[in-house]
Amino acid sequence: MPSATCPETLREVWTSERGSMAHETATTRWPKIVQNMVDDLEQSLGQLNSDKTEHIEEGRRIQASLRIINGEIMQDKQLHPLSSDGCPDIDSYNAQLESFGSMTWHNCPWLFSECYLYRCVQTLFARSQFWRDHDIFARQKLNAFVASHAAVQELCERYASLTEAGALTKAAAADDDDDDAARRLLFSEMTEMALWGNATDLSLLSTLGSSSSSSSSSSHNHNPDDMRALQGNAAICAGRARIVGNDARAAWAYLRSETHRGRRTERRVDVVLDNAGFELLTDLVYALYLLDCGLASAVRLHVKSMPWFVSDVTPRDIDVLLAALADPAVFPAAANPSVRALAGRLRGCYESGLVAVAEHPFWTTGFDFQALPAVAPELYRDLLDSALVVFKGDLNYRKLVRDANWPHTLPFKDAIGPLRGGMKILALRTNKADVCVGLSEETLERVENEAPGKAWVRNGRYAVISFSDGA
Structure with missing residues (x-):
């Protein structure tokens, strides 16, 4: 239920608000x-x-x-x-x-x-x-993915190194107290990888056009070099201090208890996707990690049923990405052995049904997600059965918290209202809009000094990892 300091009648953000x-x-x-x-x-x-x-x-x-x-x-x-x-x-x-x-x-x-x-x-x-x-938007999405080939290669090589070192199978086989710190750190790294994949959003970029240097829109002028700076392992490490609300440890504790205390034999994780291209690849790698480590027995990806917000994932975008990863004529990094190996594994998971794709018309309605129980009760009940529902990106985050003018220090659980009861939610979002909750007073003061004038909630350089355990 909403906090006593934040009435349910708090108005959502309107376009008439000057300076917003x-x-x-x-x-x-x-x-x-x-x-x-x-x-x-x-x-x-x-x-x-x-x-x-x-x-x-x-x-x-x-x-x-x-x-x-x-x-x-x-x-x-x-x-x-x-x-x-x-x-x-x-x-x-x-x-x-x-x-x-x-x-x-x-x-x-x-x-x-x-x-x-x-x-x-x-x-x-x-x-x-x-x-x-x-x-x-298909041309823009493909061009943006091709421009991210260096980050794609780095990501594939990183995952290959984890596989070769046996880190993933060790994590899956580990007992409760066996090397838990290492497994938790691996979970944090992979979760941050999926988080920062959201940093490159075509609805906020202005230099990745379909036929020239002009693309969707923003006051931020990112080019392919800027994209590489927002992607990759070095950027993830540098960005850790800019995660202004980080519930990764709580999410890990929940998943650990689910997988190692026998609460479930079938653990489906649902991922409500955001952007195609590089972010979609990070989401697919995250799904592969959850499967390899035994944190999930199946992963279901929720896509949009129509072109949406410039770069949101449709079913066709998954096919395009997998085809591009296998075609050096389209994607320069496709010849890399690690890229080929990962592409093959992803396609195998996709074709076997371990990673499935789901469409539902609710995701392209004008409703926020707090209307889910009333507007799409069958989808809501299905998500209640999921071990974890991961919501990716800015739009999904805004819909979770009703895009309202909450105080930034309001707990995430309070801001999601009726969704806190039963659904296990992990929201991974780089900040690209004024609504943001879950910060401590100390963190809020710090970021307002570091990036004043609302920059920290708008420029995509700060982020949140928000978790609700359904209680």
Whole structure:
């Protein structure tokens, strides 16, 4: 239940709040993101043969609609009901929209309106004849992954060294008190690897474009060299001090008790994914680690059922990543023996069902996750059966805590409200939005001095590892 110092009526972040990340997103980032969609579609149209007249004409109509959406965002027009594309979630979007009353792009709840934007774009493609399966972000996602080849190779070599040294099998076979400190440190390292994979988010990058140096959007100018600086083992070690709330030890204690005290013979871990590309690879390696160490008997990956927030994972992105890892013509590091070996193991886990992929329409609704028990009760009950549900990334974190203006020192368990009862949650998030909870007073004072002006919650250089044991 929420803390007594934080009423449940605390308002979520709105785009009208001057100086907030929400306001910057609505006025600056969204127009750039939509313009990049227009540009990407132009490139796709240019690759079609001239005899595909109907295909091209329909693409032009979608492109014109994207320009209209962009104009409405920049002119702060009123949000309008979504047109039906045959999916039932449109009704819930429109019901939510009506419940908020009259809203404009620069005066609306940030979390809902951002989801509304991407769902609005999807209706353009879903209602088409020739473009219904088109992923407007696919080119950006692949280009970003290819640009991260050095970090991919380092990660694969690191995991190969753990395998060759027997560290993973030793961790799986260890008794309760046998070398627990070493196993805990390995868990912390692998969890931090998965955490910092989230540092490179295409919805916040501006120099990894589909056809040039222009990509989604941000005031932060990352290039491939910057990406390499955010990835890899050295960056993980350097970033440990920037994990401003770190519950990794508590998460390890819970998993250790689950695996070594006979509470479960089947331990499924669920991972609600965030970004494709390098982050997806870190998530797959994390899944492999959990299996190899016996912390999980199966891992299920939850993906988005449509292109979402520029770089979020769809089922196709997993196939693209595994294919790229095996093709030196696409991915420069594919010829590396450690990369080949890891790619083979990942594909084997994927094809055998040890690592499974799940889709559910709830993940692309406008609801925060605290509505999960009411809106998607069957999904909620299923997640209650999971040994651990890992939520990756900024958007999932915002949805967990209702994107509300909580005090930064509020305990994570209080901020997730009804989800604290029963569901075992591990949230791995690099900070890219103003909401952030779970800090001590001492840590808050330190980071506000280190990165003033809200930089520590916005620039992706600080992070949280937040855990709730379901009690």
